[in-house]
Amino acid sequence: MYLINGSYLDHLPANDRSIQFGDGCFTTARISTGRVHLLTRHLQRLRESTLRLGIVFTHWETLAEEMRQMAAAQHDGVLKVVITRGAGGRGYSTAGCDDPTRILSVSSYPGHYARWKANGIALSLSPVPLGRNPFLAGLKHLNRLEQVLIRSHLEQTDADEALVLDSEGWVTECCAANLFWRKGQDVFTPRLDQAGVNGIMRQHIIAQLAASPYQLTEVVALPEALADADEVLICNALMPLVPVQRYAGYHWSSRELYQFLAPLCELSD
Incomplete structure (x- = not known):
């Protein structure tokens, strides 16, 4: 199950631009003793990436809190955060893509x-x-x-x-x-x-x-x-x-x- 725009879901709209064009960015963070390791750097990476890709994402405080909450439920693990441009646009055009999608998920820490x-x-x-x-x-x-x-x-x-x-x-x-x-x-x-x-x-x-x-x-x-x-x-x-x-x-x-x-x-x- 994924936390998508604040709701636990297991699907995305078929016209989300991450599916259509790989239009978005992500970061993968280590969860250590219930905390996101290097949280500030991961948020900085997402900010820089959305800026360079021209994705207008504004929910930074909400995202940071969601990252903390998902990590707190784990002792050790992996937290992945994806930001897509959202759904919409015609062809490659980004016109009308005003509602980015944020996706958070947690998985186990690699044992190797x-x-x-x-x-x-x-x-x-x-x-x-x-x-x-x-x-x-x-x-x-x-x-x-x-x-x-x-x-x-x-x-x-x-x-x-x-x-x-x-x-x-x-x-x-x-x-x-x-x-x-x-x-x-x-x-x-x-x-x-x-x-x-x-x-x-x-x-x-x-x-x-x-x-x-x-x-x-x-x-x-x-x-x-x-x-x-x-x-x-x-x-x-x-x-x-x-x-x-x-x-x-x-x-x-x-x-x-x-x-x-x-x-x-x-x-x-």
């Missing part, structure tokens, strides 16, 4: 993340590239067909996550996570001004590194850049941080940056 943290994970190179589009880069919009295909190919391998490049061959992210790597005191993460999702945990880690002994650089890099790394990490709002053990014949055992960042990733905001 504890194993990933303990053992590290394996990456495989995805054959599916991300299209470059600076107008949409960074957003977690509802057009996720690229990720569906990336995941489909990943499930045909023995890897845990996929290293994803853009259509020019630059390292961008993973299927459902952002990427960092360390060489000495220097930390690198891909630039996301052309493709990819600027994740909540990525933003949080960048803020933590700004006040740390490490020097962070957002880079345009080929996959071979990982070969020179001392350590590779992936992150998202749920994990929140996982070490990479191997990729394409390369192996990493250092957890220096992981041990520094892991407790900071638990900060509430």
Whole structure:
């Protein structure tokens, strides 16, 4: 059952633009001890996304309270929030779409993340590239067909996550996570001004590194850049941080940056 515009329902109108065009955005938050982890950042993401997509959403206080209430009913879990442009319009036109739809749902917390943290994970190179589009880069919009295909190919391998490049061959992210790597005191993460999702945990880690002994650089890099790394990490709002053990014949055992960042990733905001 979903909380849709304040009512518990299990359906949407067939002409909702999320169904017709993937017209909307979403965020996925971790519920920890009955609270939404990094709630402020998740709301900021939705505000930025609706602004950039031109969706006029005004029920922010109501949404924040609904998020708190749904989290309070759980001890640990996952809260997903979707905002669509709503129903209406003719064809691609947004004229008359004045009533956005908000959808909240809760699911169980993924059990495999504890194993990933303990053992590290394996990456495989995805054959599916991300299209470059600076107008949409960074957003977690509802057009996720690229990720569906990336995941489909990943499930045909023995890897845990996929290293994803853009259509020019630059390292961008993973299927459902952002990427960092360390060489000495220097930390690198891909630039996301052309493709990819600027994740909540990525933003949080960048803020933590700004006040740390490490020097962070957002880079345009080929996959071979990982070969020179001392350590590779992936992150998202749920994990929140996982070490990479191997990729394409390369192996990493250092957890220096992981041990520094892991407790900071638990900060509430």
